[in-house]
Amino acid sequence: MRAYYTADREKFFSDSDDQILGELARANTFALDLEQKGAWLQQIPILRNALMAIDAFTLYFEFTIPRMGKRADAVVVIGDCIFITEFKVGSEGFDRHAIEQVEDYALDLKNFHAGSHHLSIVPILVATRAKTSLKSQPELALDHVSKPLLSNVIDLGDILRNAAAPHRHRQLDVAQWASSGYRPTPTIIEAARALYARHDVRDIARSDADAINLSRTQDYIAAVIEDAKSHQRKTVCFVTGVPGAGKTLAGLNIATQRSESHADEHATFLSGNGPLVDVLREALARDQSARTGRSKKHVERDVRAFIQNIHHFRDDYAGSATIPSEHVVVFDEAQRAWTRTQASKFMQAKRGIADFDMSEPEFLLSVMDRHPDWCTVVCLIGGGQEINTGEAGLSEWMAAIRARFTHWRVYASGQIVQPDYDLNHDARSFIQQDQVTLSDDLHLGVSMRSFRAETLSGFVAHLLNGEAEAARTAFAQLTAYPIVITRDLNVARCWLRRKARGTERYGLVASSGAYRLKSEGLHVKASIEPANWFLNDREDVRSSWYLEDVATEFDVQGLELDWVGVCWDADYRYSDDGWQHHKFAGTKWRHVNDAFAQLYLKNAYRVILTRARQGMVIFVPKGDADDPTRPPGFYDATYAFLKACGLQDL
The missing domain is CATH 3.40.50 (Rossmann fold)
Structure with missing residues (x-):
């Protein structure tokens, strides 16, 4: 069931509040508490007032967002534009977490709902006690997902009417849209x-x-x-x-x-x-504690028995x-x-x-x-x-x-x-x-981590095998999965921050043998705390968001981020003879001759090159002619080979 309650204009304005509430309650599979009932009873009249001037629309209350295991408060389809509306009942301001939540809903539909791939999607956050609206005009990105609009109750009708104006007279088969395939790929x-x-x-x-x-x-x-x-x-x-x-x-x-x-x-x-x-x-302990109200300490015992x-x-x-x-x-x-x-x-x-x-x-x-x-x-x-x-x-x-x-x-x-x-x-x-x-x-056999690039593993395999032409051919198929290259770490950081929206997560990764990235401020020997790095809020300096602590293949294997900055060192470097394997010991790089050790190093780069769901930037340092541990020659050939594989400079 896509939504708890669905109605066109005629039905929505003819159904009583009690009728709508009854449909919502019957569809709800959880115990209906007074807080939820009160929220619905406030949302219904707010939407009636806001949609009064719209002559045709379809409304969905409690619309399923499967990948996130949640439901959007209301989705309104006007013409060929989708408005995802999230209410914060009793709130006087626009909380960052709430803004990210409604933007996540919009991105989820855009990325995983077949009927929404080519439509404009506008997320709206409504704070019911806010005195003013902070953002009322859509700003559509290249994929036609707007930055969230921030509305109070009074302005919601005008915001919907103005934003829908370019779309109101375009035709969309709403039933087909709602029932179209949903292809979620959760982390x-x-x-x-x-x-x-x-x-x-x-x-x-x-x-x-x-x-x-x-x-x-x-x-x-x-x-x-x-x-x-x-x-x-x-x-x-x-x-x-x-x-x-x-x-x-x-x-x-x-x-x-x-x-x-x-x-x-x-x-x-x-x-x-x-x-x-x-x-x-x-992650399970935090989530279960929040869901059940039990202390995290008690929940952890059950989680530890399961994993x-x-x-x-x-x-x-x-x-x-x-x-x-x-x-x-x-x-x-x-x-x-x-x-x-x-x-x-x-x-x-x-x-x-x-x-x-x-x-x-x-x-x-x-x-x-x-x-x-x-x-x-x-x-x-x-x-x-x-x-x-x-x-x-x-x-x-x-x-x-x-x-x-x-x-x-x-x-x-x-x-x-x-x-x-x-x-x-x-x-x-x-x-x-x-x-x-x-x-x-x-x-x-099909990668579902990189939902934009199911063929990513093939491209990475060709790259690590030194097959530039085959890698270039595979890269040409990655049309929706950007992979770029830079010699400037700060440029890489800016690219990651610019690409990510909502709660899309990004971070820096490197091989555990990338010791000379220390000159760039990246200390692979300074171990991270994976739970903090992957789970903590963007305001926490220990989190991946801060782009300060770099994770190695041992930290990230089996896990993933939306956007990744891969930091390449001279341990795995390219030359005229193909890929060369090195280990930094004491004050210099030494050749790795053991076949299994070479395999482990190659696989380390395979791991860090396959952590991103949506795209990555590869940072190859320029080196320093005055530093014998990182002369430019250790990096330039690697950079040239990656370019030969099809990657473009930022």
């Missing part, structure tokens, strides 16, 4: 909040032909779980996907669905990505033979689980377990194998995402299954044989085993 933080609040994933995620695979993947995994449960089997699913394709969204949805409708299974979401866990936990750090899960079971309460576990970024060498060294040195001699995948499977009846393990695998020493990729999972868990059934994406997933080239023999079933439904 992982927005998705986690909505899913944890028991929204269905289909309400917040795209369901168009390009992204239908997400639903198929979830349905396939649900069928595997049900089969394991009914036949008392142990199963593992390997789900692959390009960066931003929705692997984490699928995993969170599986965990929330199983927890809600199958309480006996105690499904949980595990990740070895510490920053992702911290950010999602903090767990995989290393803490491991440590809890390493010292005991306890059977886990969870029958379904989702391992996010399972390719980053530790090798036998890394896990054994850590557990012996840090946890005092002298006889620990297993890889992380082997141990985690052994814990779940303690169940006497059934269990399902879902492993979400990102291609080309290993970024740290000791990360196993798929090889350790496959080795453990072959050695100890031949009684488990394996369901896998056929993509696991591709080089980005199969680092040790042993997947082809693995999939020949009778216990393995392949399915295309377990691969997510």
Whole structure:
């Protein structure tokens, strides 16, 4: 249901206040409190007065904004212009958060509602006790979304009439507009909040032909779980996907669905990505506390049980033979689980377990194998995402299954044989085993993070492979996704601030080895607090908004921003021989010769180049001829290569 109440001019002026209130109350799925009822009873006469002079319109009360999990107070369609009206009942001023909220609604419709792509959209904030209106004339951007108008009750009618004048006599099939496809692509933080609040994933995620695979993947995994449960089997699913394709969204949805409708299974979401866990936990705790009125401290206990750090899960079971309460576990970024060498060294040195001699995948499977009846393990695998020493990729999972868990059934994406997933080239023999079933439904091939650029991952792959011509061809397809380049960091900052509207978030990212960006005021060794950087308000100096603290690949993997400034250093530099790998040690750059270390550095840049949903600016320093650690030659060839890939200067 697109709105709680819909009416043309005739119906709106013939329905009584009680009739309208009755329709709104019947459509409302939550308990109707007196505050909400009072707000509606004030909004109805305000809109009657404001729309009196408009001879034709369609009004929607409580219009759904699915990606945000919210509803706009009122949407009025006049001619071919959409007015999104948000009321702040009892307010005497125009709060910045309220201004951003109504602008977010407008941008959400523009970006994700098919019927609104080519229409003018004017957001209006009405403060019911404001004495004056602060902004009454639309200022349309290039995408025909106006800056928010700020109106009091008295001026609302004149503002609507004047703003609608150029549009009143243009035809629009309003019913078709309202029912047209909605293709939301929430950030992982927005998705986690909505899913944890028991929204269905289909309400917040795209369901168009390009992204239908997400639903198929979830349905396939649900069928595997049900089969394991009914036949008392142990199963593992390997789900692959390009960066931003929705692997984490699928995993969170599986965990929330199983927890809600199958309480006996105690499904949980595990990740070895510490920053992702911290950010999602903090976001859910803040949101649930605000929704329920419970203290954040009490809410955090429930959130921690739902989203767990995989290393803490491991440590809890390493010292005991306890059977886990969870029958379904989702391992996010399972390719980053530790090798036998890394896990054994850590557990012996840090946890005092002298006889620990297993890889992380082997141990985690052994814990779940303690169940006497059934269990399902879902492993979400990102291609080309290993970024740290000791990360196993798929090889350790496959080795453990072959050695100890031949009684488990394996369901896998056929993509696991591709080089980005199969680092040790042993997947082809693995999939020949009778216990393995392949399915295309377990691969997510379309990026939904960059809703303006589904082909971004292809462009980045060509760029990092040194394929300038192929990158240029791919870049030409990114018509709605700006990528620009500059040699001036302040120019990059200005571009980010200018591009972002509403609460669209921006920030600076760099490789963790970008030590000589310190000369530009960017200290990658000064660690950020990811929850503050991703979640705090723009007035908080610790937040990404301030464009002071730079996040590395370890901070941002699995997360995203709307607009990103990628800061490029000489650790990954271009030359006539292609990309060169370096590490800054002591007072100079040293060549990186180890093949895995080279791969980790390449993947670090893959991660930071795929964090932006709407566009990015790449900053390449000019260097300094008087500084032997950053002469211009370390940067100029990189800049020239990026230009050869199609990027234009700011």
